[in-house]
Amino acid sequence: SYDSHRGKIINDLLDKQNLNSGDFTLAIVSLKSFSYDSEMKKVLLNINNKFSGYKNISPAYFSVFENMSYDSYQKEILNDLLNKNKLDDVQMIKLFKVLTKFSYDSYIREVLLVAIPKMSLNNNVVDAFFATVKSMSYDSEMEKVITELLDKPNLTDYAISAILKSVSLLSYDSSKVRILKTVKKYVNGKPALESQFKLAVKEISSDSEYRNLMDDID
Structure with a gap:
């Protein structure tokens, strides 16, 4: 799907580039246009690994959940965030x-x-x-x-x-x-x-x- 293609690009970018806070925030915000919670989850779990390294990203990060539909995916992402940060x-x-x-x-x-x-x-x-x-x-x-x-x-x-x-x-x-x-x-x-x-x-x-x-x- 289009989402999975974009998700892969964002994850590659997060892993390979040493993004500044502004670009990191843009990467997070881009998830809001995704259609599938499962694809958003793949990127958010990756973001959780890097969450503590960035200042001022939490408004963007938590706003992504407004665009998600399934409790089960959100629960998994939030528990992962809590366990890693x-x-x-x-x-x-x-x-x-x-x-x-x-x-x-x-x-x-x-x-x-x-x-x-x-x-x-x-x-x-x-x-x-x-x-x-x-x-x-x-x-x-x-x-x-x-x-x-x-x-x-x-x-x-x-x-x-x-x-x-x-x-x-x-x-x-x-x-x-x-x-x-x-x-x-x-x-x-x-x-x-x-x-x-x-x-x-x-x-x-x-x-x-x-x-x-x-x-x-x-």
Whole structure:
């Protein structure tokens, strides 16, 4: 196909020439006129190998995903990007934004599980993370990523607060209870978080679970 021919030319160019940032960006932008995700993927996986060597390419890079249709290809490219490069906060936020356009929760979850150990806990990154969680539909998938975030060392009060807020996105008591049980140890002795915790627990309809969760909370 025409795309595969162009893709090969771009990949050869990326491999053989020591492109400056401007030309590298042009090569990325040219992918937006491709018709096939599979051919875009071949070039983007190659770009991932060189991503960290260039400044200011991330706006162009992440804009290419707007022209892609399939979650499965995008997931593969983003996981590869995360595994090969250390993303800064701005890049991580852009990556989270791409995920909000996905159709399938399972693919969002797959990328988030790779991103969580690598993301910083700066407030704007945490906000972007939860905007992605909010774009998901299924409790089971949302619970997996929130639980994974809870495993992250040195959680900030801001992150704990965001986790408590996210409980209201869940439909089932069972998911809410499991997250609240895990988050409980972080709120003890912190009045603002404790009052937020109490609000989250109010959403639990089971009396016994409610009492268990409120135990030890002033």
